[in-house]
Amino acid sequence: MRVQAFVLTALLSVASGVFAQTQNAKATSKAFTVQRMPDGHPDLQGTYDLATLTPVERPSGVGPSMTPDEARKLEAANAKRRAQGDAKIAGDRPAPPKGGDGSVGAAGNVGGYNYGWLDPGSTYNVVDGQIRTSLVVDPPDGRVPPPTPEARKRMAAMRARPTSDATESNDPGLDRTPGAYDDPESRPLGERCLIGFGSTSGPPMLPDYFYNNLHKIVQTPDSVMILTEMVHDVRIVRMNAEHLPTTIRKWLGDSVGHWDGDTLVVDTTNFTNKTRFRGSTEDLHVVERFTRVGPQTLLYKFTIEDPATWARPWTGEMAWNATNGLIYEYACHEANYALGDILRGARERDREQAAAKAGK
Amino acid sequence: MREIENKQRRKPVSERTHMKMKFFASVFSTAAALFLAAPPVAAHHAFGAEFDSNKPVLLKGKLVKVEWVNPHSWLHIEITNAAGEKEVWMVEGGSPNSLLRRGVTKDSLKLGTEVVVDGYQTRDHSMLRANGRNITLKDGTKLFLGSAGTGAPDDPK
Numbered sequence: 001m002r003v004q005a006f007v008l009t010a011l012l013s014v015a016s017g018v019f020a021q022t023q024n025a026k027a028t029s030k031a032f033t034v035q036r037m038p039d040g041h042p043d044l045q046g047t048y049d050l051a052t053l054t055p056v057e058r059p060s061g062v063g064p065s066m067t068p069d070e071a072r073k074l075e076a077a078n079a080k081r082r083a084q085g086d087a088k089i090a091g092d093r094p095a096p097p098k099g100g101d102g103s104v105g106a107a108g109n110v111g112g113y114n115y116g117w118l119d120p121g122s123t124y125n126v127v128d129g130q131i132r133t134s135l136v137v138d139p140p141d142g143r144v145p146p147p148t149p150e151a152r153k154r155m156a157a158m159r160a161r162p163t164s165d166a167t168e169s170n171d172p173g174l175d176r177t178p179g180a181y182d183d184p185e186s187r188p189l190g191e192r193c194l195i196g197f198g199s200t201s202g203p204p205m206l207p208d209y210f211y212n213n214l215h216k217i218v219q220t221p222d223s224v225m226i227l228t229e230m231v232h233d234v235r236i237v238r239m240n241a242e243h244l245p246t247t248i249r250k251w252l253g254d255s256v257g258h259w260d261g262d263t264l265v266v267d268t269t270n271f272t273n274k275t276r277f278r279g280s281t282e283d284l285h286v287v288e289r290f291t292r293v294g295p296q297t298l299l300y301k302f303t304i305e306d307p308a309t310w311a312r313p314w315t316g317e318m319a320w321n322a323t324n325g326l327i328y329e330y331a332c333h334e335a336n337y338a339l340g341d342i343l344r345g346a347r348e349r350d351r352e353q354a355a356a357k358a359g360k
Numbered sequence: 361m362r363e364i365e366n367k368q369r370r371k372p373v374s375e376r377t378h379m380k381m382k383f384f385a386s387v388f389s390t391a392a393a394l395f396l397a398a399p400p401v402a403a404h405h406a407f408g409a410e411f412d413s414n415k416p417v418l419l420k421g422k423l424v425k426v427e428w429v430n431p432h433s434w435l436h437i438e439i440t441n442a443a444g445e446k447e448v449w450m451v452e453g454g455s456p457n458s459l460l461r462r463g464v465t466k467d468s469l470k471l472g473t474e475v476v477v478d479g480y481q482t483r484d485h486s487m488l489r490a491n492g493r494n495i496t497l498k499d500g501t502k503l504f505l506g507s508a509g510t511g512a513p514d515d516p517k
Contacts, residue, residue, distance in 0.1 A: 082506050085506065086502050086505040086506055087502075088496075088499070088500045088501045088502065089494060089496060089500045089502070090500050091476055091496065091497070091498050091499040091500035091501075092500075093418070093476070093478060093494075093500070094418060094478075095416035095417055095418035095478055096416045096478050096479065096480065096493060097416065098413075098414055098415075098416050099413055099414060100413035100480075101413075101493070103407075109408055109413045110407050110408055110410075110411040110412075110413050110479070110480040110491055110493070111407075111479065111480070111491065111493035112407065112454075112491075112493070113452070113453050113454050113491065113492045113493060113494075113495070114453075114454075114492070114494060114495060114502050114503070114504060114506075115502075115505075115506035116454075116458075116459070116502055116503070116504030116505045116506045117433075117453055117454025117455055117458055117459070117504060117506075118454060118455075118458055118506060119455075119457070119458035119461060119506075181409065188405075190405070191405040191406065211431070211454065211455045211457065211458045212430065212431065212455055212457050212458070229457065230431075231431075325461055326460075328430065328456075328457045328460055329430070330430045330431070330457075331429050331430065332429075332430060332431060334427075334429045335427045335429035335432060335433070335434050336432070337432075337434065337450070337452075337489070338405045338410050338432060338452065339405065341410045341411075341482045341483070341484065341487065341489060342405065342406055342409045342410045344482070344483070344484035344487070345409055345410060345411075345412070345482060345483025345484055346409065346483075347484075348483050348484050348485075349483065
């Protein structure tokens with residue numbers, strides 16, 4: 001609940017920034033000269049902050065964009081909620097309730113932590129001067145197509161197994177999946193600091209609506225590097241190259257790129273069978289298009305294809321806005337005491353259960 | 361909000377979202393509906409598996425060490441337990457990157473600062489560790505404040 005509250009807060013507080021972004025987007029949509037690299041291609045380099053209030057999908061019945069007034073209200077409400085989260089509380093407060101504080105989801109009934117730690121974004125994303133209500137633009141209803149019946153079965157089977165092939169864990173506690181806490185290898189990839197959780201490094205590279213949303217692009221004629229702040233995932237896009245043999249599989253897939261006019265097109269295949277973007281298979285195929293649309297803005301467009309998961313391809317887009325912010329070190333393993341704590345907690349539970357059984 | 365979440369906790373996310381949408385579509389505007397379409401948030405790790413909801417703790421003491429590591433900081437706090445003995449507890453916080461972006465650095469948080477933390481102890485009770493559900497100064501002021509915006513040039517100032 002606390003984490004969800006964070007998200008709601010994020011959505012709300014972002015409202016004020018949206019308006020500013022809108023105006024900015026309008027300003028930048030006037031004439032600007034694309035800076036070019038020595039090889040003549042547009043310079044896409046920079047550090048970009050993907051934090052946004054615009055969700056991946058929008059609710060049924062909601063239009064693709066909103067008015068500046070609507071955005072302002074939502075952003076103001078978000079900011080207010082955020083301020084409430086920052087408000088002073090009693091210094092002589094009691095400990096939280098025994099049995100849990102009612103949190104659900106990722107926080108699993110024990111709560112998360114104060115808003116101050118989070119950086120989920122404060123504005124809605126603006127593309128073509130429109131304040132967007134979803135990243136998904138095709139299907140036109142702004143929603144990811146439903147998984148096929150086959151995919152649903154596969155996902156249900158996955159949930160019944162240990163969670164090592166999920167990037168993150170939203171277990172409410174220790175009781176979800178038998179075997180999921182048996183050893184470090186059965187824990188999710190994000191928890192083990194192997195790749196970022198959510199789909200931050202992707203592809204597709206999406207906002208995580210939480211924190212650490214920065215990405216850095218470094219470009220040469222032969223390769224384009226995209227560094228993702230979260231768990232310092234790095235993608236190296238090999239330009240004008242063939243894909244690796246299908247026997248070679250990578251956490252973030254194998255990315256090759258080419259220029260389509262002034263747009264960088266990145267084609268990614270060869271995912272592992274553990275990556276599972278939204279329950280996809282290792283045959284996931286992602287095509288990303290990066291276009292400079294302003295001095296501070298790239299348009300990022302992604303098309304997702306995996307016939308074993310969705311009956312049709314689907315596409316999303318968002319503006320990547322440049323930031324002056326620095327990307328900081330992500331030494332995830334160094335203080336990842338959580339993983340040990342989780343496994344020790346599971347062994348405690350095993351002992352309790354064994355003792356209860358012996359006592360019968 | 362909390363009550364709503366509690367009632368819905370056993371339902372799948374899609375169903376919950378649908379229920380919310382159905383309710384809010386009838387009451388509020390499109391904008392309100394959009395606001396409620398909070399994307400599911402992934403956490404770095406399973407909080408509920410790490411911490412014991414039956415072991416709430418309230419820690420009052422001074423900071424003796426801070427580990428500023430992404431994605432989880434750890435604050436070490438020396439307290440005096442009920443038996444009058446000194447104990448050092450480790451408290452899990454969030455990502456220091458977010459703090460750095462608003463100008464909070466290692467130097468902003470002085471060792472020796474008196475803090476109050478409420479949270480839950482790890483499931484292994486031999487460890488003196490807890491989550492930093494709320495980390496405040498003695499008077500209840502939040503130690504770290506969030507701010508709208510990220511410092512990006514397009515953000516509102």
